[in-house]
Amino acid sequence: MFKKVLVANRGEIAIRIMRACKELDIETVAIYSDTDEKALFTMYADEAVPLGSSILADSYLNIDKIIAIANELGVDAIHPGYGFLSENCKLGEECAKNGITLIGPRKEAIEAMGDKITSKQLMIENGVPTVPGDKEPIEDIELAKQKARDIGYPVIIKSSAGGGGIGMRTVYDEEELPRAIESTQNIAQSTFGDGTVYIEKYIERPRHIEFQVLADNYGNTIHVCDRECSIQRRHQKLIEEAPSPIMTDELREKMGASAIKAAKAVNYNSAGTVEFMYSNGEYYFLEMNTRIQVEHPITEVITGIDLVKEQIKIAAGEELSIKQEDIGVTGHAIECRINAEDPLNEFVPTPGKIVGYRSPGGIGVRMDSGVYTGYTIPSIYDSMISKLITWGADRDEAIARMQRALYEFIIVGIPTTIPFHKALMKNKNFRDAKLHTGFIEENKQDLLMEIEKVIEEDKEHEKIMQGAFLPPKKVAAIATSVNEYMNRIREDQEQ
Template structure:
């Protein structure tokens, strides 16, 4: 087992990894930027090092500085979390050069699966179903027109590099195609430094279903069942649940087998996720995420497997915790991403100071968070505040538990996506499991109306609760005491 792990990330995922380290009796090292000087994760770690200015390029994306701190702190492994450098093959290469273990797959695998064209070629070779489309970047507008005609409209134009739906354009007729190709090329060049685009068939009402993969260095590969991630905005997930409401034993067997084929074909190790689009009984490979996912807690809850601890153990040379036959799915879990965004203003980021904070609790409720009262959410990074996760024996019970937990969750000072989640949990189509990746757009008016009602109710509750929160000076004194205690714990461990 490792003696010390540097966590090359921030926020709630940094704390999540550090918790796993603590349970494995492994010391954790935090890196923090100027904007994160007062962050909870920097205090929670056994050791903390300032890495640079607030901009990601000067801090969490600076591989040279991260490796330097890893060597100074004598960390023998690096966990990249998700986002930032989690799918950057250069981090893996630098780790290998300096004799540091990267907790994740090989750099060559990250590189291959990070390129959508290459990954689809590999999946075709592995006999994994792939959406009809080009197997290489298009070289001209005329070629793009011919390809779109052969596939049949509608089609979608995508950037080969990058992810997160950036630059994607859906096209329903030839007149739109030229503008879509030029626009996607421009965005791809700016965002990823690579203007290569490709075209594939656009599925009208697909569901987004993914499978969690775990593979060790001894050649064992398993899947830990499925997650439904169809509730999205601008191709970014908002709500996830496990298992999918439409999942049957037969479908799980077919999709799970395809996911394992995908992983074994590329000699995959550690945690990963194979994502599929499902439509009318058929499923197609979408992409593979070569890291731990934001939504990993719902899989942990229904399978009783700690995925982050397994990541660390596998990287240390251990075998997977269980065989495929031993994986059991128990109950239903739902995760809501709580972001500092204004859902009534097209989810515009809303960073700022949290003036009141009360997290929900009770049976079957988990909150993965990196914030606290009087904490200022910085504007430089992802707007996620926390992940609210619930479990219950059935999907209907899980929805009701999530409703209850959302009512208990109080965050004052910034606008959040809590009203959006309340509106979705009360939506008839969601309750019936009638989902697709266009759900938010298709039900926009109903969701918007429900949010406005929820926000009015929350405002009344907020006014009643304000008096229950401690005055600023007392909060500052308590925060200082907590900080002092954490430092004393770190000192005593050294």
């Protein structure tokens, strides 16, 4: 087993990885930019080394600097978490040159799954269902028009490189097609340095279902159940749950087998996620994320398997300690991504200082967070504050527990997505599990009205809770409004 691991990431995922390392008796090293000097993860690590400039190219994406630090401190392995360098082949190459283990999959797997055209070809060859469409890059507009006619509108234009829904364009008729192709190519080139795009059938109102996989270096590959990630905005997830509300034993067996086929097709060896679209009883391969996912905690909660520990053990050369038949599902879990964003203003980021922070607790509640009272959410990094996970014996209990936990969760100083999550938990279509990737847009007006209501209802409650965060002089100023609020409650009860 490793003696010292450098975590090449920040925020809550850095702390999550360090927790797993501490339980495995592994020392941890944090690296941090100037902006993150007072971040919680730097204090949690056994050692913390400054990277200097907050510019990404000079800090968290500077492989040479990271490797130099690892060598200086005698690091055995580097864990890249998710985002940043987690799917960067150069990091693996530099680790190998310096005798350092990268906690992640082989370079070949990252490359194969990082290119959507290549990965789609691999899936077709290995019998994994794929979305109807063309597996060749678009190079000629007239040929693209013919392909779109053959597939049938609507179609979607996607970049072969990259992810996160960046640059994707849905096209409903032939007149739109040339502009959509040109736009997607330009965005792909400027964002990913690769303007290659391709065309496939646009699946309307699909569900986004993914399977967690684990694979060791000895050919053992298993899936660790499914997750539903259909609640998205701009193709980025806001809420995930496990298992999917539509999952049956038969469907899980079929989709799980396809996920394993996908992993084996690239000789995968780590923790990873195979993502599918599901519609009208059919499912189609979407992509494979060759890293640990943001939403991994809900799988851990329902299966009892520490995915990060398993990932570290695989990298250390250990064989999988669990078999497919050992995997069981207990209850239901939901994860809400709590972001510094304004849900009433198209989820625009709202960086700033957290004046007060009170996290929820109690049975069935897990918090993965990297912030504290007085911490400033920076504007240059991801807007995630924390992840709130609840577990219940069934989906209804998990939702009820989430509602209770969200009520307890107080963040003062910046707008957050907590009101959005509160509104969503009340939404009838969500509670009835009528989910699809266009859910937020389709229910936008109802959600906005409910969010406004929630914010208004929460004002008095938050005033009371602010007393736990403010200096004594300010507490007195709040006391009057609190007393008035309590008096109104008493009067209402008497009436």
